[in-house]
Amino acid sequence: MSHDTTKQASGGLDVAVLVSVGRHPLTARARRADHDARAVELALGLEAARVRLIHAGRNDPDSEAALRDYLGMGFASLTRIDQPAGADVLPALLEALREAAPQLLFTGSRAETGEGSGLLPYLLGEALGWPVVTGIAAVESVEGGTATLLQALPRGQRRRLRVRLPALISVDEAGPAPRQSAYGPARRGTLSAETRPAETDDALAGWTLEPARARPKRLKIVKASSARERFKAAAAKAEGGGGQVLTDVTPEQGAEAIFTLLKEEGVLRH
Amino acid sequence: MLDILLPILIFSALALAAIGAVRRIRLWRQGRPSPVPVLRGLAAVPRRYLVDLHHVVARDKVMSNTHVATAGGFVAAMALAIVVHGLGLAEGVLGWLLLAASATMFAGSLFVARRRRDPPARLSKGPWMRLPKSLMAFSLGIFAVTLPAVGVLPADAGGWLVAVLLAAVVAWGLAELVFGMTWGGPMKHAFAGALHLAFHRRPTRFSVKRGGEGRSTGLKALDLDDADAPLGVEKPADFTWNQLLGFDACVQCGRCEAVCPAFAAGQPLNPKKLVQDMVVGMVGGSDARYAGSPYPGKPVGEHAGDPHGPIVAREGTALVDAETxxxxxxxxxxxxxxxxxxxxxxxxxxxxxxxxxxxxxxPNKGAEVLDNLIATDNPGGFDPGSRLHWAADLDLPLIADRGEAEVLLWLGDGVFDMRNQRTLRSLVKVLRAARVDFAVLGNEERDSGDVARRLGDEATFQRLARRNIATLSQYRFDRIVTCDPHSFHVLKNEYGALGGDYEVFHHSTYLHTLIEAGALSITPTALGRVTYHDPCYLGRYNGEYAAPRAVLEALGVELVEMARSGYRSRCCGGGGGAPITDVPGKQRIPDMRMNDVRETGAELVAVGCPQCTAMLEGVVAEDRAEIKDIAELVAAALGDDATPAPAASDTRRTTEEVMG
Structure with a gap:
């Protein structure tokens, strides 16, 4: 695993990776976001690809340190689209992506700061009219305008997908472990600032934000008399046995069914 | 005839040596600049040679005497030969002195020859095998040609054939011993070694007449503020010139190889080969001519380099492999x-x-550990807010609440390790029993930066160190006490360059002063045979061999020493991030160390380092000796009436009264 600077193959694949400022779960220190870093690693693994990094967001010392973590993975520069606090980065990103016109766009599946709704890849895909594929663990090949991807499914299963370019690929913890960020390249790399019109996120401005509370975990009661049974229980597929599929029902009937289920499960108490 | 030939031979040898010296110096000067006091350095050579170097050489008495006779004889013989044969001044006593010098040298070279008859594995062979013959050629040749000069033999004894033969023998000796010194070959060590002593990068490691420690073990800081300063060494020319000079001084005696724990464990490292590889890199070429033990598992001849090429290749091989x-x-x-x-x-x-x-x-877990250090200030990635959870019942005084204390107890990252928590509890118990006024930093403490620095992450080390220094600067305390020799070394010897100067004690030293002062009432208990394992960072790095042993003696134990103890103590395998990078070998270093323990028949091995405790306790063996920290042994000897917690409330109450 070497840290060659930006892959400079002429006539190769144009790849962009959207990177955001992450946040350490214990100490809340700014860092490269884990999913985004995995997306960068996936992009760096492509043969003969020109990989560029794009970030849109607020510019402050913390975010600079975090963005430099991505440069430390072996990049000479990163495009930073400066946006004021509370701005919706979607329009600015769209404009930048239309100009850059990459053939493959990688993102993490969910940001570690801000809303973290995980919607950005879908909104971008919708606006660009590109297919969005999620949870990609590997890019097997890119040939003749089609990419062959491996999508991660629960319990280590993989699904091979073929997708036409341009496409948007989102990466979660199934992506490859990101390489170490090296201090030297991180310090030397440049953050080239781009100014694009900012749009205030009006919806966000109207919301009240409060820290999330840890959700209670459902206890799994295992009645096992042997080691084999305990192992089977631990490795068992998490599946709800008693589900039902409702088709061709009215919204009222659907709501009624959901309401009944929630009462049965004890989520609603009356 | 000889009186014509000899001056020609001697002066051409000296001229060739001078040319070689210029070439050699230019090889060294490929390195980065490193200012040295030239004249003071040269003036210090005799003392550094006769005191410091001899101190190390004299550990092997036979070799030491051999070297004194051979080298002393040669230096005297050569100087006198220039006068007697070069300038033709054989009058009076000079010729006799020359005979005596060359005879002494010959006697020495006989011992060199004996040693080369069946040389131990650590010695390099190759050109070194001819050295005794060359020494004899020189000493015998000079002796023989001096006999006519003092009048023992007639000037034309033996005729021209003998004269030519003698001249040839002397020429051989001069070639090896005079210009061989600067053109490469075994005698290079004399020339490079003398200058290395003069221009050593760590002048403070040498003793001085006035006394002082004569120790310099802290790593040198990188200048991270200068964006153009290189980050470490990529190619041989990135070393400072005096480091290159140091590599060139190697005599390939292999003493390093014999003591290297990684080499013994079959990991791909041999310090001697590494130094020789650096010489190969400095000159340019391949390691094929190296004639000593290879890196275990790596045949000689597959690596090559040049002064401006990478030492470690990104792909394939260069001079050295990263795992080495x-x-x-x-x-x-x-x-x-x-x-x-x-x-x-x-x-x-x-x-x-x-x-x-x-x-x-x-490699391996290195990146993860460094990321943890950056994000959480500890290598394990634990919540930095939970540093004192282990001491929830001990009610430890926080220095933040008091602003000052006599002793700042530096806990180290062992706070997250359940085994080390037992050591820490014992230490707290002892400190309370001795009524020491101490406090801890608690959650304000960060990793000392030791592991980051030794994994090469100077940036993270300096970040941690600067933050720790900033924290420490807020409080008043007389001294820092820690049970972790790694923190001890870094705080004591490596924070100074970043502006943090403290009086730091390892807990064994501090416990020794407490015992000396009579602050602890110790009831000696029967512990059976006990041996003591010297932690590298306490012993070799800081010269503390006596205090831990004195504490053990005060406990009344029967101390048996391992074959390798004191300055020759064998590493537990836990330093330098080695457990993190975890390079495979044939056996584990801690297993070898526990074998050393078994050979003493000890039932208990006393340690003074959380790393050593973890490494040695990780050894799985039948009848393995118990591993106890010195603090635990002292705490046990205090008896049951001094448990940490009740004593805690007592001490606290008194301090509050005093302060209130």
């Missing part, structure tokens, strides 16, 4: 043994710095 550099435990056994005062550990860390800071290639 990551095998080192930074135990300094090689540096301690080296009669040429070469600094192997500095070089290894320099090269690691490049791999980590520029290439991001810290």
């Amino acid at each position: 550099l990551w095998s080192c435990t930074t135990c300094r056994a090689c540096v301690e043994e080296c009669p040429m005062m070469i600094e192997h550990v500095d070089a290894i860390v320099d090269m690691r710095r490049f791999l980590t800071l520029e290439r991001g290639e810290t």
